[in-house]
Amino acid sequence: MSTIPPVLHCSARAITSHEFLEALQATCAPRFPQARGRTHRPIALAVSGGVDSMALAYLCSKIKQTDHWFKVADHPVSNPFGLIVDHYLREGSAAEAENVAKVLRQLGVRAKILKIRWSDVIPEDANPNDLPNVETVARYLRYRRLGTFCKTWRVASLFTAHHEDDQYETVMMRLLSGHGHRGLQGMRPATDIPECYDLHGVYQSGFIDDQRRDNPFWNLTPNDRQRKELRRGLRHEVDPAVLAKEVEEGLKFDAATAYADDYDGIAKGSKRAPALMPLEFEDGGVMVYRPLLQFGKDRLIATCLENGVPWFEDHTNTDQTLTMRNAVRYMHKNHKLPVALQKPAILQLAERCRARVASAEAEAERLLSRTVIHEFGANAGTLVLTLPKLSFPSVPGRFSASPTARQRRAEHYRHIAALLIRKLLSMVTPERELSQVAQLSHLVSMLFPSLAEVDAPPPEPKAYVICGVHFIPLVADDYPLRWLLTRAPHASNVPRPSITFRELPFAKRLNKHPSAWKTQGWTEPQLFDGRYWIRILHRLPCKLRVAAFEAEHHKPFREGLAHDRARKELASMLRRYAPGKTRYTLPAIYATVDVSDLLAGGDWWPKDLSPSQPHSAAATGSGGAESHSEEHLDEKEVVAQIRTGGLNRLFAARLEWERELREEEKLHLLALPTLGVALPGVEDWLRWEVRYRKVDEELLRLSRLGGRMIGRRELRERVRWLYWWMKLRRRKGRASGRR
DSSP states (O other): OOOOOOOOSSSOOOOOHHHHHHHHHHOOOSTTTTTTSSSBBEEEEEOOOHHHHHHHHHHHHHHHHHHHTEEETEEEEESEEEEEEOOOSSSSHHHHHHHHHHHHHHHHHHEEEEEEOOOGGOTTTSSSOTTTHHHHHHHHHHHHHHHHHHHHHHOOOOEEOOOOOHHHHHHHHHHTEEEOGGGGGGSSSSSOTOOOTTTTTTTTOOHOOOOOOOSSSSSOSOOHHHHHHHHHHHHHHHEEEEEEEEHHHHHHHHHHHHTTOOOOOTTTTTTTTOOOOOOOEEOOEEEEEEETTOOOHHHHHHHHHHHTTTOOGGGGGGGGTHHHHHHHHHHHHOOOOGGGGHHHHHHHHHHHHHHHHHHHHHHHHHHTTTEEEEETTTTTTTTEEEOOOOOOOOSSSSTSSSHHHHHHHHHHHHHHHHHHHHHHHHHHHHSOOOOOOOGGGHHHHOOOGSSSSSOOOOOOOOOOOEETEEEEEEEOOOSSSSSEEEOOOOOTSOOOOOEEEEEOGGGGGGTTOGGGOOOOHHHHHHHTTTTTEEEEEOOOEEEEEEEEOOGHHHHHHHHHHEEEEEEEHHHHHHHHHHHHHGGGGGGEEESSOOOHHTTTOOSSGGGGTTTOOOOOHHHHTHHHHHHHTTTOHHHHHHHHHHTTTTOHHHHHHHHHHHHHHTTTTEEEEEOOOOOOOOTTTTTGGGGEEEEEEOHHHHHHHOOOOOOOOOOOOHHHHHHHHHHHHHHHHHHHHHHHHHH
């Protein structure tokens, strides 16, 4: 009697909720581990209507039911948002978006349809499909629309439905394009939102404003129990006698001499420069997560089929002539590729590349721990450091001393040194993208002479510019070679960065004396020169422009300061914090017209148009009663009269005078915000707030230490020395006791 052979089901199985939660836990690591996240926060899902995004929407709708307190990043998850972007590139896209939204609402997902505004990049009468790079432009507008929604609704996590097949196609496209091992890693599971570099609160920013709210998104304040434990611990550590002695010594403390600057090689005569108010560093923003990268498309289809979730196919994804991704997808689906180009082999290649990159980054981190960062001046964007000395370690082995082995080791160390340089560049550069490792070859030979190529001698230390950063050697006899990294001077053939803020509207100051003008509140922070987030609060009647400090404005600005002491302080600050041409990369606030009379407490309009002048019937063109009524016009009424040309003669003359004044635009320097220096009287009309962009936390910690961190090897040596010293003291104590 024969047994029934077992039946093996080879079809894909659906993704379970617990599998998805494990994938989320591996993908969405906490961004602020010290935060206390007890409030349920929504997440956003980028939904296109395809099978992958609909499966993602279904799985996310079950998170709260499976685990009520499951955290994504830093907070438990509430009902997600399903964001459907309508690009208006196909007929019937609006109806399809409505159908997708209807299905999402049935799943318990809050559906929102976001419409692309093509008028932001092309004329209104142009057809987006005629653009040669329509896919790139659509991606740019799509991510900015998604990022703006996340900022408005206070969403910090955006999920996309990229899956394993998308990862395979991405690596294949990069392989065909000739990418190296860093590009062959594929898509990252978690990354900052792209295409939103200049949107505050969306890309690596918004954390400072969030912490100032009554109900911050990331709650970093300790609770009552933690406060009590901290207070109890501090109370036990305080010795009253030691505290009294420290207080007595503190009264004799001379701060002016204790923190005297020791960088005479950077700026001569800079010891008397007043201290600057340190800038805050931004953080936060929206993160993009891809939790489905470990699941194939067949499993996503099985998930939708098993749970009765419909999806909507896009016929453009099957056109192999439309995009390169479609061509790779068609080739993989309809042709039998060599084993080395099939999906398992390509995914294993990507995994090996990720492991190789992670190993190199870890080695660069260890090299960074040996780097001495003497000073990081965010106010001027300068970095002073001493690089570690690299030497080839002795490797035991038969062929370790051969030229081939030495060349391989040299290439490896040069690669690690280039990664270190990229990390240092990220602190100062105004560029969005860092230079590639291959472009740093000459700089590696200059900064690390021991790694110079065998055929050519190492170049002498000299000034060098790359990625918008100026490397300046600081040679002195009393300390090793140091390097000053600053923002490179602006090139004459490249447009200089600038930000323009609008003036106080004419309707808000039409019938008021300048002393009664009121502000419209703080402006939205804007990114200047890729480094500084700047926002202002002002009530000036002209446009304000943030641009680089120009040499032609230096003398008038210095002469406009109140007294000689202020002028000397400005000169000392420029020598100390922004030596040489670095000062001409500082952000400066300019007025587009001359406002010196306003700053001095005078009037804005000419005498014949001043509000202090009596309004006669001839001037107003009507009786006194009508003139008096127009002095108290509502702002909306004034705007309507400006548009229709119904203003009286006096107000129309003021408006015409301002228009003529703006046509003769000329910049007048008002303040250097990062140095905290401004003309007298500016504080009554203008305020500003400057923050530095996000910097890697490890680099910040190293710069705050004022030197390098102790490595494991050095820590062991110090422990051994301390143990030997204590042992020697015990021996001496025993010997003295015997005597």
